[in-house]
Amino acid sequence: MVGGGTAGLRLAQRLPVTVLGEEARAPYNRVLLADVLAGRYAPEVIALPAPDGPVRRGTRVVRIDRAARRVECADGSSVDYDRLVLATGANPVLPPLRGLRGPELPAGVHAFRTLDDCLALRTAVRPGTRAVVVGGGLLGVSAARALAALGAEVVLAQQGEGLMERQLDPAASALLREHLDGLGVETHTECRVSGLRRRDGAVSAVELADGFVLEARVVVLACGVRPRVALARAAGLDVRTGIVVDDELRTSDPYVHAIGDCAEHAGRVYGLAGPALEQADVLADVLSGTAGARYTGTRALTRLTLGGARPLDLAAFGEAVPRPGDDVVRLTDATRGAYRKVVVRGDRLVGGVLLGDLAAVGALARAWEGDEALPEAPLLHLLTHDGGS
Secondary structure (H helix, E strand, O other): OEOOOHHHHHHHHHOOOOEEOOOOOOOEOHHHHHHHHOOOOOHHHHEOOOOOOOEEOOOOEEEEEOOOOEEEEOOOOEEEOOOEEEOOOEEEOOOOOEOOOOOOOOEOEEEOOOHHHHHHHHHHOOOOOEEEEEOOOHHHHHHHHHHHHOOOEEEEEOOOOOOOOOOOOHHHHHHHHHHHHHOOOEEEOOOOEEEEEEEOOEEEEEEEOOOOEEEOOEEEEOOOEEEOOHHHHHOOOOEOOOEEEOOOOEOOOOOEEEOHHHEEEOOEOOOOHHHHHHHHHHHHHHHOOOOOOOOOOOOOEEEEEEOOOOOEEEEEEEOOOOOOOOEEEEEEEOOOOEEEEEEEEOOEEEEEEEEOOOOOHHHHHHHHHHOOOOOOOOHHHHHOOOOOO
C-alpha cells in the first residue's frame, strides 16, 4: 500500500499489508491538527495505533510497473505486489499569487496539511504576530481559530460570500463569522487575495485585488486540497479529478485499488476522514473475499468545535440550501447563539445545519444516513432534542 495516512492505516489494521509511507513521522489523526496548533493537544496525543504489518516510513514511491506488478522507490528499492492499494492522499492547493513561485514557499508562508506544517506554524507565531489566513472553508476557519488561541492578530480572507460555503447556509455562515469576531479574528468575505509582498526574503504583506494591503508576518494558505494522482497518471490509470474507482474500489487496472482523498467514486472526491475510513473498511472486505462487499458512497457529516470563552459546536450534513418545493424548518435562539435548520424533500431528510446546540444531531444524522421515510409527526419535531423519536 502506498500511503500511511488515515485511509491506509485503517486498511493496514484489518489486513496484512506492507505500508510505504512518504512521511517520516508515525501516522497521526489529521483531523486534530488544528487542536495541536492551538496547543490543546501535544503531537503525540494524535498519533494513531501502529498496524501489525511492516511499515516503511520516509519511503517515496516514484513509479508503478503494472506489467511486473512492482513499485519502485526513490531510494532505489522496489517492492512486488499481488494487489496494490493507492492511498496517496491530497496536496494543499497553492493559489496563483504574485510573489508565490515554484514549489518552495517564501519564509513566513505556510500550508496547513501535515503535522510538520502545524509545528512550523507554532514555532512562527507569538502573541501579537500579524497572521493572514487565505481561505474561509473548514480548514481556514480551523486555522484562524487556532492562531487566535495562540494570541496572534488574525485576518481571515475569504473569496466567497460566506464562510464554509460548502457546508453552511448564509444564516449559519453569518453566525460563524460573529463567533470568529468574538475570538478576535477579523474576517473579510468577497475578498480576493492577488499577491504577496516580501521584505528581506520573508513575507511582509498580503495584497488584495481591490488594492488594499494587509500587513502579515505569517500567511496560511488554506485554499483546499487536490488529490495526489501523479503516480497513478504516470502508470496509465484512469484519472479525472481523482483516481477513478468502481464499487470495489478498483481502478482501471483490476490489480490496483485506490481509497481516501486520492480516490474518485461515482464522480465524487470526498476529501474527508469519514468516507476514507468507510472506503478502507469496504476494501478490506473486498480483498478478504466477503460476498457482496461494495462501496456505494458516503453520507458525510461535518463537525467542528471552535474554542474560546464561549465555545461553538457546529454540525452540517447534506444539502443546506433548499431547492424549490423543499420544506425548511429553522429554529434560532439569538440569546444562546444557537441555530438549527433542516431541509426535507418529500418524506426524506436531505440536509441540515446546527450551530451552538447539537443535542439533536444524533437523531438527525441517523435519519439522514438511513435515507428512510420520515415519520408523519410535524417537521418541527426533527429539531427537538430527541429528534422526534
